[in-house]
Amino acid sequence: MRGALLDDTGKVLEERSFSHGLLTVKSGEFASVFENCFGDWMQAPDALCLMSGMVGSKQGWLEVPYCPCPAGFAEIAANLTWVEPGRLAIVPGLSCENDGVPDDTHLQRIPDVMRGEETQIFGALQLLGLQEALAVLPGTHSKWVQAQAGRIQSFSTFMTGEFFALLRQHSILSRSLPAGDGEFDSKAFDQGVTLALRSNSLLQTAFSTRTLSLFDRLPAEALPSYLSGLIIGEELRAQTLQANAHVVIIGSETLTQRYQRALALRDVSSQRVGSEATWAGLWAIAQTLDPSFLNQ
Template sequence: MNHLVALDWGTSSLRAARLAGDGRVLEERSLPRGILTVPPGGFPQVFDEVCGDWMRPPEALALICGMAGSRQGWMEAPYCPCPAGFADIAAHLTWIEPGRIAMVPGLTCEQDGVPDVMRGEETQVLGALELLELDAALLVLPGTHSKWVQVAGGRIERFSTFMTGEFYALLRQHSILGRTMPPEDGELDETAFERGVSHALRSSTLLHAAFSARTLALFERLPAAARPSYLSGLVIGEELAAQQLAGGTDVVVVGSEALTRRYEIGLRLLGATAQRAGAQATWRGLRAIASTLEHRQ
């Protein structure tokens, strides 16, 4: 695997990396060419524009994770059922060009008769395990749709999705709460954020807690610039409360610097601890999946 090309192709952006045989990142590229920007039939051209030069060696292999494997992407890669580890995911690759370009499948699991899915996060999770040298862990991947993932024996056992980021955006942009806030979120106000998390943890439901963002503004008990941070604390606090974490629980947080910081604060208020796994988790995960391939299909 001396010529591995790794791609994280999401809804709004595309990241690519050229990896050495030992997994080191030799070169990275990032473009705003998510799947929503690609016209029908245009995926091969975008792929060639982004990393065609990396694919010149005849032994080069490209692995793609993320929404490019959805029905709206380049080619649908059917979901792999949980529990699943590196070998299970590698066995479910969907080959675009046999032996050269493959799509990593997403994962699915079912709880209480309802399916849940992820695409791209499975690669981040497995990569984080490698980076932190863990075989079992509880992980959270913050985002528009946050994922809480339980791993045991190096395999993803189950996961749950929380629409935290999307609910924040809806309340921020399309409810009365947003009318009392500045146009931009600005820098995180940690005091206001902690206040929001703490109120959510004490409240029985976000449907009640969210109105506090309105009343604190009405009685001028919260500065306008701090209100987005407070609202963020409310929705993240609701997500954390749903996990019912015991004190001292260790959680691996995989995400951007800004979101990781917020979850670290929230976890601390719960008495839990946090470990970080950065952006390299995706590349490490794709490298590990590639290493399980004994032969090209």
Template sequence: MLALDWGTTSLRGARLDVQGQVLEERSFARGILTVQAGEFPAVFETCFGDWMQAPDALCLMSGMVGSRQGWLEAPYCACPAGFAEIAAQLAWVEPGRIAIVPGLCCEMDGIPNVKRLERIPDVMRGEETQIFGALQLLGLQDALLVLPGTHSKWVQVRAGRIQSFSTFMTGEFFALLRQHSILSRTLPSGDTEFDDAAFEQGVTLALRGHSLLQTAFSTRTLSLFDRLPATALPSYLSGLVIGEELRAQPMAVGSSVVVIGSEALTQRYQKALALRGVAAQCLGAKATWTGLWAIAQTLARPN
């Protein structure tokens, strides 16, 4: 089978054998933002046509490809939602051959007695697949998970079902501050080496409870007064935003969190969680492929 993670900015695919092991992986800068309506079949054919030659080829996709701006809109499943609900609500692009995994929606408590804001909706697309893959890989039924990134997701799983989740615009805030704010004049313009100490100092300050609106400005003043060298500032700022994200989570000291993401990001979160007294179990892209493979196993196939 072919497993696809088709997101906003990238398109990644893996060819899996019957045991779910990865035979080959490919990655393209063809996120859905680069694809015009109607062009999805052609992009798919160009990138993965050769892998779909076999007569019983099956392709499952997750991510923003199932949004209104994607190939085919796959309506959200409402939380709480388990693996079985997701697998039963695939949106078929070509029946029996190409399908999209639905995203999830949930509602968090908003403002009591204000009708239109009593409950505030949240959404995910793609992360649900990584989560069920991770639960299977780790043999877990109950967990708190975080999927860090542009829009980090914090996810509560109980008895194998996703109960609720919430989105934090952590990666996007970092990029906005890094590239478009007054801080961009102080921070070095190119990439800098990761500065462990400065990152941990940023996390520590954020965990002390100051608002990000205030701590972000310290990136500028610490530089103005030569307290931190310019090369340390990006790591310090990264620590401030990730620390703010962690501060907002109800986690007990001594508890454990599953972190799913790239190695660079999961390592940062592991360091930051340690400063909060919380252990991390880290997983990478494998969670996506395992999740899609597990969904494929639920389908009654001709062969």
């Protein structure tokens, strides 16, 4: 859980981070946890707090319905769920429908969802002065997002980080991998990305993590970086990217650096935006609200 105190121009005055994840807060205790972590910030008479992410899920403070794409600031603001009217609200996540199986009634369109990433995307667009962008948000469930005219048009989810963890910890590959990830090996990572981009399936390339170790082609300490490259490379291989494509990468420094490196191996330019995107997005959403409604 992270929070930032912003001044009346949107500048970050203070940031706080806590170990409280969604599953560590029991039902009915969200208000007390919030008060303990950020209650002093809310003492100001004109204080406004917007929250995004899994706090609006079924397991969160309040379940907030998804807002369908395409969506921009107007749709987001209209679909805020107020915990405390005029002072404390939860930003809705987004949903979209992607092409599926044309001749199957139930699978013609496949739903996808996000919570929290929409705020980061809006913030990145504000910070970079963009109205249109192709963006990726790396993580447990990576999101590839198409934004046009300042609105999120569509997106798709890739379980990249989760697949890495599953293969890293619970597959036969775990017997070859060292206990810890150790230092990042850029050469091994690049090798993994390159093989993935030239192959047809991760189901086949993943096993090379084991065989390269068996035949002493790669040292054990390089294998986590190699496997990371394979999986991120597989994600990139699945993208339809134009020759002149430019990608905005939003997220932590560690992951955005890897994605920028992987995209360069595919001859795709990119730029990175960090955690400041979240605060810029929440600030931008707040600016769309009716001042007469706030702090009544």
